[in-house]
């Protein structure tokens with residue numbers, strides 16, 4: 380005889396995929412990592428599950444777990460919504476955060492991403508610059524996935540002085556001696572500091588900074604290309620930001 384149990388989980392809804400009728404498959408990130416469940420009638424306007432399963436909701440879920448391990452939503456209660464409707468940049472940044480999470484962060488690393496994702500969403504909700512927050516999260520995700528870049532010294536020779544640029548292809552900082560004009564960008568001191576901060580900051584530090592678009596857009600472009608070369612993942616949401 381099949382048995383089932385009931386489980387409580389808290390998570391941020393990263394993705395909702397519509398299924399037949401008004402059902403949905405919902406993927407969340409919680410403190411123990413990713414989890415997915417089937418939600419019957421979740422897209423019905425009168426459904427109590429509607430708000431808790433919307434992308435961008437932080438919710439408490441009561442789930443029925445079948446003997447085979449698959450989960451179905453029994454009850455959901457939204458604690459906070461990070462869905463942004465009134466700002467293009469904030470809504471693009473939130474989509475970007477979810478795409479970066481799902482496409483770059485592997486299941487085994489996902490528990491470590493929960494607190495950073497929540498801190499980033501809270502910062503955006505409080506009105507911190509959305510693209511700066513997205514940039515810090517992209518660097519965090521690359522580092523967590525094993526693609527962290529060297530911002531302590533020249534990635535090519537180890538020199539701590541004479542740093543003139545940052546090149547993902549070279550592995551991070553590059554000094555004057557190793558600089559190759561043909562293949563590397565020349566960066567100003569602010570951009571160098573921005574990368575150093577981004578690859579080292581903790582959850583509590585993210586709200587301290589804001590970068591201008593003149594520094595962020597080239598950085599997005601260069602890191603997206605790097606992520607694609609390393610993982611084959613094309614970050615569509617950031618591509619859209621760059622084209623806008």
Ligand SMILES: [Zn+2]
Nearest residue numbers: 533536554557
């Ligand atoms: Zn060097």
